[in-house]
Amino acid sequence: MTLAQTAPRSAHRPDRVGRPLRILAWASFVAEVVIIGTGGAVRLTGSGLGCTEWPLCTPDSLVPLQAQGIHGLIEFGNRLMTGVVGIIALAVLLLTIAAFAGRRLVTRALWFAAGGIVLGVGAYVVANPVGLGAFGFSSALLLAVLAAMVDSVRRTERRRDLIVLAWIVLAGVMAQAVVGGLAVVSDLNAFVVGFHYTASLLLVCVTAAYLVRLAAVPGPRERAVPSWFAMLAHVTTLALAATILFGVLTTSNGPHSGDEDVIRNGFDATFLAHVHAWPGYILAALVAVLTVLAWARRLPVRRWLLVLVAAVAVQIVVGVWQAREGLPELLVGIHMVLASLSAAAMTVVILNLKAPIGVLSAPSTDDASTVVS
Structure with missing residues (x-):
């Protein structure tokens, strides 16, 4: 008798997940593809330095000023798209943890996030005198996300594959924001810009993998x-x-x-x-x-x-x-x-x-x- 004959009928079915998670998972994939398009528009229109600073657009303004013209709007639009991608990735992650690990781990992840913000503020204060405050804050928050990922995976017994993939997307989006800032401050160094695109492409692959595994039978x-x-x-x-x-x-x-x-x-x-x-x-x-x-x-x-x-x-x-x-x-x-x-x-x-x-x-x-x- 083969494994196929002895496996229970329920083992042949994928986990049932709510429609919001499925919709957001697809939205995450589409958003990762779209941001490659908007990032390409920044480069192809010569708008890579449309915002001369990061995370601010100018030394004194978060948003582009009239002096930045269309290039500033294109660059800032891509930055806004990064925010959209990040929010969707966070929603997918929290829904995934809630569906397969329980709300208790969602609360733990949020506590890690709060700790990361506090740590980020401290890193900002230390690094700001040398002009690296934003990078210090982002790096500290990313470290908190990685710590939360390890904690979630260790405490999860069901669908670790989905939880790991969801964490990778969120951490990747955050890291991409930092790399994008490095591209600006390095005056569009070719290797930094190339890495920025490659990492975005890999995130498209990870969100595609999430969709495949979400529809698959676990085990x-x-x-x-x-x-x-x-x-x-x-x-x-x-x-x-x-x-x-x-x-x-x-x-x-x-x-x-x-x-x-x-x-x-x-x-x-x-x-x-x-x-x-x-x-x-x-x-x-x-x-x-x-x-x-x-x-x-x-x-x-x-x-x-x-x-x-x-x-x-x-x-x-x-x-x-x-x-x-x-x-x-x-x-x-x-x-x-x-x-x-x-x-x-x-x-x-x-x-x-x-x-x-x-x-x-x-x-x-x-x-x-x-x-x-």
Whole structure:
């Protein structure tokens, strides 16, 4: 008798969660994608220094003044979007803790937050004389969030995966705000700006992973595809990561520096554009092979691979188009957003390489019964 035959019927069902959590989880994913678009708009319109200070926009004002013009409004709008993303991430976290760990742990998390604010005020007082008050406050609050995450995970027995993912998103948004401030005070250092985008893309992947796990049956998981297929999928992930990495380097050294007075003197952007294309074509070939094999063997990831095929195909078309047209701002922005959607689709494919024990009625191969917790 197999595990699928002995598993109770209730073990084949995902946890029931309230509609508000599901809606907010989707809102968190959408918001992370949108902020990549607004961040791209800041850079592509030359508004990276539209607000010359952080967290204030000017030395004397939180909001942009008339002298900042449209660039100040665009930069400040992206900062406001960071606040929206953070509020949604916090709501998802608190609802997740309440649903799977109880209100007592919600209260503990809020106490950690209060302690972090007190610690942040102290750090601000110490660091402000050297002009780092805002960074001191943010760093102290981030440390409190990390401490609260460890405490919540240690005290939780159900759905630790969801709680960890929700904490990562909140901590990531807070860290992103600090990195954004560093980008401003460093006069749009190419590596800081590139890291800022990469971290945003990773948060898109984490929110996508949360959605997948929220809809999944909890518990130990078994491989749902042959081992060779799983290995090929992970190689494809590496090709995607390489494509994105070289894309970030290319854009960082291209004409869209974020401000007309910032001149890049790093890598050769023309050469990097060709290097960026090579792993991109390898990625397209690997995704095509995976999709054909998945449909030929009727593997459970086949429909999500179609989504990945569409995302990568459109991404390649836009990439070639923008290169031939001299990198127009709109196409570069679309290319940036599509990269995050491609990464999110790849994340969903990888997570669906395994399924909860007992859900698969018949493994695709003999080695598909290998149990992985």
